[in-house]
Amino acid sequence: MTETAATFNALFSPSSVAVIGASDNPNKVGGRPIHYLRAFGYTGEVFPVNPGREVIQGYRAYPDLGAIGKAPDAVVIAVSGDATLEQVRQCGAAGVKAAVIMASGFAETGEAGRQRQQELGALANASGMRLVGPNAQGTANFASGAVLNFSTMFMEVAPQDGPIAIISQSGAASVMPYALLRQAGYGVRYLVATGNDADLDACAMTAAVAADPDVRLILVYLESVSDPAQLARAAEAARARGASIVAIKAGNSQRGAKAAASHTGALVGNDAAIDAFLARHGIWRARDIGELVRAVPLYLQQRHPAQGRTVVMSHSGAVGVMAADLAERHNLPLTELQPATLRELGAILPAFGTASNPLDMTAALLGKGDMFARVLQALGADPQADMVMVGIPVAGPGYDVETLARDAAAFSAHQAKPLVVSAPQQSVREVFVRHGVPAFVTEADAIAALAQYAAHHRLAEVATVTETAPAWPEAQRLDGSGLQDEAHSLALLAEAGVPIVPHHPCDSVDAAVAAFDALGGVPVVVKGCAADVPHKSEHGLVHLRLTDAASVARAAHDCLDTLQRLGVASPRVVVATMVKGRHEFALGVSVDPVFGPLVMIGEGGTLLELRKDVVTLLAPFTAADVKAACARLRLAPLFDGYRDIPALDLDAMASSAVALGDWALRHRTALASVDINPLMVMAAGEGVMAVDAVVELKGN
Missing domain, CATH: 3.40.50.720 (NAD(P)-binding Rossmann-like Domain)
Structure with a gap:
């Protein structure tokens, strides 16, 4: 041992x-x-x-x-x-x-x-x-009876061994999910509340319980991530045997972060970096305790959700409509059933029913005892039906709930497809649960659980395998510290492998005119260049679409004069080719002290901070990772072309993001941040170009 x-x-x-x-x-x-x-x-x-x-x-x-x-x-x-x-x-x-x-x-x-x-x-x-x-608060193994824990919860809700482990940095956040699970009939094997994590931390404890072959689900509450590598290994060990990890990472708001720091004495870290880290390693991030335990029955059944294409069926049209709305809200696709399936359903359902998705079985469910089983059989034969949600808003005399539950359980077991039920009546839910069918109070709960389970499964399928992940390269130096001016920032990006706009830094009006000639006399932009003045447009330091030497000279003179009045010691301007892309994106880097470089990709321009349509990745990553992340952007349809806008060059943007991430990783000890806005993205096959950038260095 x-x-x-x-x-x-x-x-x-x-x-x-x-x-x-x-x-x-x-x-x-x-x-x-x-x-x-x-x-x-x-x-x-x-x-x-x-x-x-x-x-x-x-x-x-x-x-x-x-x-x-x-x-x-x-x-x-x-x-x-x-x-x-x-x-x-x-x-x-x-x-x-x-x-x-x-x-x-x-x-x-x-x-x-x-x-x-x-x-x-x-x-x-x-x-x-x-x-x-x-x-x-302490540790507990309810299989061995070794309960080294002072919580009163075990006096209120008796323990029972089961396939779930709970790891928490907080005592209360360990027993809240415990109580919900036990009251729902689920057994818990391990419950650990680590407190301040002075030695054996929550990451180490997660790795320990992940090694138990009987544990199929690990629920984690974190206020800090003190050992990311250990947590990554725990996630890999769990995934290797089909177990899942769902985690709350608290302290993502300003007040929450302050409270977390005083709670366990730990730094909460960059929330975007933590988000990216958890996603990379196939750990689902829950927003609250309810979401932490919401999909537990699905995780324990371990049915394969495939692509998550869902069928909604009910004997109430209203439930079907509401469930369809909820599915769209959760990005859960309602499947298009195959023509053969629709014909078969049309023959099974009454003429006044609805054979398309969502299915309306109507009150005929009362009189046709085998209708439910036959509908499920038809759905089971359709390869486009991955998951099923059954809404039973009312069931009284005449409804054979026992048979319905038996048929649902048989379908899920035989087809190995996730099936859930929503039913407001506790007596109905109890029958389905007794037959091993996950049952929820509302269709909102049922749809949310299916959506989480399917999305988490996709996340786990593409999670990084830590053993084969490339080791971080040796850190390299960068000369300088603080904000760099645009000319030096663009030079650093060129070194990183990001395409940059043709440009010339100039310290005089004559040099600016010469630069205009050197660029071929094409329309240019003249911008003030000073590290101390990063927001140039606020001071009138950006002059666009200049097409002759005289206008270039006037713009350069004005910029140099303004910079001098602002107290810049050695004022310069940048003369650059005017670039018109199909769309403005932003590409940025921040270096987290725990997780390393975090690369941000999103919509660029002046509304970047307002719209906040961004995705983040932890370096290193691949072009495929970039494309998968960009698919989550609200503007993702632009990549395939939209109306009269041609498809954008996603390949070139992915290559630039990978290059920037690798460069940031090499210089992680010297680099503080990178802000490229805009990154002009051209039509497919035409590339990308960084036209404005600010790099901040923290020295070596």
């Missing part, structure tokens, strides 16, 4: 557990783990440590760890923050493998607490002991 495996075995399946700060009262933090170990079937040794008691909850108590006479596999430290450091020192000296630290008052409280947390980690590291916490 490896050292890492031994650590997690000590936490999840320990042969012995000590609780320091043990209480005879099961309602106290130091008493709950002891109560849970006895109540939930733990068969190992339990050593309560409390110098004031001889017996605690039926177990012999010990005055200190040394009095036990052996090193427990795992220790729960349930004393105050001030006493925790000494207990960690004693645990390390005794040879304890792993400890759960419940005390708060560390990095989440500020700089002094952060220093104390570092001391805690150093003590553990010196002895080889691993820590969960501090500020941790």
Whole structure:
């Protein structure tokens, strides 16, 4: 057994557990783990440590760890923050493998607490002991009964082993999904709340539970991502055996980020970078706890959603209409059924029914007992029907719900296609659930679950395999720091492999006129060039469509004069060819300290920040990755041509984005950001061209 495996075995399946700060009262933090170990079937040794008691909850108590006479596999430290450091020192000296630290008052409280947390980690590291916490609610393996956790939720909602793991940096965010899952009848194997992540963090815990072949779904709550590589390996291990990871990454708003920092003492990171990272590794990002657990029954069934083409069927036309609207809102395609399927459905359904998608079986469902099964059989034979949503808004006397549920379960099992039901009546849902059919209260819930499951499946299919992902190149230097002027910025982009506009930097009117002649006398633009004045148009420093030497001279004179009045020490202008593209895009880079360079692609021009039609990718990536990301833009139809606009050169834009991402990766320690706006994109086959850019360097 490896050292890492031994650590997690000590936490999840320990042969012995000590609780320091043990209480005879099961309602106290130091008493709950002891109560849970006895109540939930733990068969190992339990050593309560409390110098004031001889017996605690039926177990012999010990005055200190040394009095036990052996090193427990795992220790729960349930004393105050001030006493925790000494207990960690004693645990390390005794040879304890792993400890759960419940005390708060560390990095989440500020700089002094952060220093104390570092001391805690150093003590553990010196002895080889691993820590969960501090500020941790604790760990739980409900299969072994090793519940080293102080949550009261397990008293309210009894645990049951199952194929789900919950990993959270927050105690409350671990037990909220637990409660929802248990109340819905789903078992949970692991529940871990890591707190401040001083040592064993949420990423490491996710990797640990991903190695369990019985876990099919991992739900994660994160406020920071301290070890992206570990989380990437966890995602790959899960995908390799068909398991899924759904994660909430909180702290994406300004107030949320501030609250997250004070909650666990961790930096929340660049939200766009985190979004791109999770997507790259096939991890679905949920917006809230409801979305975290919404599609659980579909994940556990592991039916293949194929392309996600969905059929909606109901005995209510209204449900079908609403479901169709919801499907469009969630970008869930309603399939076009094959002609043969439509003919067969026409023969099955009454004349006043609707055989097209969405299907309206009408109230005839009451009188035709086999109609539902026959409709499902017809859909099962259609290769364009990937998933089915069945709406049952009302079912009373005359509706054989038992048979409907049996038929639905048989269809899903035989066809291996996802099928869900929406039914407001709890009694109806209970029948379907008993037969293993996912059932939701409303069609909105059902459609949202199908959409999430299908989209997540597509995400996982194209996820990066970390073992074969290229290693980051050695970082290279770049001379300079701060904002670079346009001329130097364009030169850097040319070095990166991004096509740039023909141009000349000039420090005099005569040089500007000479540049105009050198460019062939074509229409040009004259722009002020100064790193201190990045927003040129606000100061009248952009002169467009100049076609003669005199107008170029006047523009250059005005720009140089304005720059001098603005206090620019060595004013220059750029004389560049006027470029007219089919559409203006923006291409940019920001370098995240955790995830590395993040490349942004979106609609360019002056409305970039207003429209916010952008996608992001983490470097390195491929041209195929760029094209897949650009398909998510609202302006994506332009790439194939729209009305009188010819198709755009997506290949050239993808090549430029890849080149920029690779260059940013090579210079990640020196580069702060890149802003290319606009990147002129021509018609297909005609290329792209960066016509304005600002590069910011942070030095080496």
